[in-house]
Amino acid sequence: MGNGLMRIKPAAWHTGRYTLLQTVAAANFRGYTPRLESTLQLTEAAFFGENIMTAPVPAVGVAPTAKPYTILALADGGQLDIESLRQHVPVRRCKHLAGQGIYHAGQPFQALYLVHAGSYKTCELADDGREQVTGFRMRGDLIGVESIGLKNYSCDVIALEDSEAWELPYPAVLRACLQLPELQTHITTALAAEVRSDRSWMLMLGTLAAERRVAAFLLDVAARYAHLGFSPKHFILRMSRIDMASFLALKHETVSRALSRLHDLNYIAVQRREVRVLNMDGLRAMAGTGVVLN
Numbered sequence: 001m002g003n004g005l006m007r008i009k010p011a012a013w014h015t016g017r018y019t020l021l022q023t024v025a026a027a028n029f030r031g032y033t034p035r036l037e038s039t040l041q042l043t044e045a046a047f048f049g050e051n052i053m054t055a056p057v058p059a060v061g062v063a064p065t066a067k068p069y070t071i072l073a074l075a076d077g078g079q080l081d082i083e084s085l086r087q088h089v090p091v092r093r094c095k096h097l098a099g100q101g102i103y104h105a106g107q108p109f110q111a112l113y114l115v116h117a118g119s120y121k122t123c124e125l126a127d128d129g130r131e132q133v134t135g136f137r138m139r140g141d142l143i144g145v146e147s148i149g150l151k152n153y154s155c156d157v158i159a160l161e162d163s164e165a166w167e168l169p170y171p172a173v174l175r176a177c178l179q180l181p182e183l184q185t186h187i188t189t190a191l192a193a194e195v196r197s198d199r200s201w202m203l204m205l206g207t208l209a210a211e212r213r214v215a216a217f218l219l220d221v222a223a224r225y226a227h228l229g230f231s232p233k234h235f236i237l238r239m240s241r242i243d244m245a246s247f248l249a250l251k252h253e254t255v256s257r258a259l260s261r262l263h264d265l266n267y268i269a270v271q272r273r274e275v276r277v278l279n280m281d282g283l284r285a286m287a288g289t290g291v292v293l294n
Contacts, residue, residue, distance in 0.1 A: 082166075085183065088176035092167040096120075096159035102143065104156045111169045112144040112187075118163020119238045122146070123246070124155045133246040135197065136160070136239055139228055142190040144170075160238045205249050208288070213248045214258040215286040218268065222277060233277040262286065 085091060094113070096102065102113055105124060120137045134155060137143055143165065147153045177184040204213055222232035237244070245255040262268045267283045269276040277283060 084180060085168075085176065088179055089168050089172040093164060094167050095164050096162070098159055098161050098163075100159050102157040102159070102165055103153045105153055107153050109144070109147045109150055109153050109170065111167045112142055112173060113157070113165040113167055115139050115141045115143060116164045116166055119160045120157050120163060120165070121160055121239060121243055122155050122157050131246065133239075133243050134201075135247070136243075138224055142186065145187065145190045145194055148191070160243075210248075210250055210254050211258045211261055212287055213250065214244075214255060215262060215267070215283050217244065217248060218262075218275065218277070219283055219287055221275075222280075233280070235275055237273040237275060 082091065093116075094102065096118075102120065115137050117139060119139075120143065121133050122135045122137065122143070123131050123133045126132045137157070143157055144153070146155060148170075173183070173187070177187065204216060208216065221235065221237065225235045226232035239247075241255050242252050245252045248255065250258075259268070259270050262283070263270050265279075265282065265286075267277070267279045267286060269278055
């Protein structure tokens with residue numbers, strides 16, 4: 001690519017990923033009720049060696065839920081009743097310090113994770129061994145959907161700050177989908193969002209210059225904060241400049257120059273990781289597109 005860009009994965013890799021995600025997203029869990037009921041016990045045994053609904057809670061690294069939870073606003077705009085979910089799925093709280101991982105690529109795929117607090121990054125290893133950041137996850141996001149249909153997780157998930165995610169064992173999630181249509185809808189929506197995000201990411205890399213990529217990224221972060229009930233015009237970037245550069249396929253110095261340029265144009269005010277949006281229309285004009293990155 002042009003100056004300042006890092007090498008990205010070939011289109012064939014993305015095409016294969018889309019095929020997998022689209023196939024799973026298109027599936028209707030209700031339509032598979034007979035097969036789920038007849039094979040779920042075998043699936044549970046294959047994953048855990050015991051029935052997931054009666055399995056004891058491990059004591060290492062996580063703590064069992066000890067008190068009721070209320071309604072959680074999801075990233076897709078819906079809501080999930082955690083108490084109703086806990087009647088079907090053994091929800092566990094997993095707390096992570098900044099830099100700790102939820103899971104790593106190659107580990108057996110056993111559960112999905114719902115972000116309750118904090119933020120995480122997803123990343124993979126590039127062909128030359130460098131870490132490639134593929135996304136950022138915030139409260140209400142479902143983590144692990146990229147690995148549905150695989151035996152092992154396909155990426156690393158690392159906490160950007162002290163964070164908490166709720167572990168949802170996947171076989172029990174499949175059973176719960178038969179009783180909780182909103183959970184089925186959320187999983188399907190998350191899969192579809194993964195496809196749209198990847199396509200937008202490739203479109204951005206192929207068509208937007210560095211400053212426009214950074215502007216689109218800031219708009220995306222602002223929109224996500226607004227969805228969580230925070231100000232879209234004043235927020236903290238939880239990721240480092242290096243992580244942002246990796247996600248945008250730019251060099252670290254290029255991201256810093258782009259932020260300085262947006263600052264000089266009075267579109268934003270930046271102090272370390274604190275960002276104030278001074279001219280939202282100007283920032284949108286700079287981005288030039290409604291790209292949704294996460």
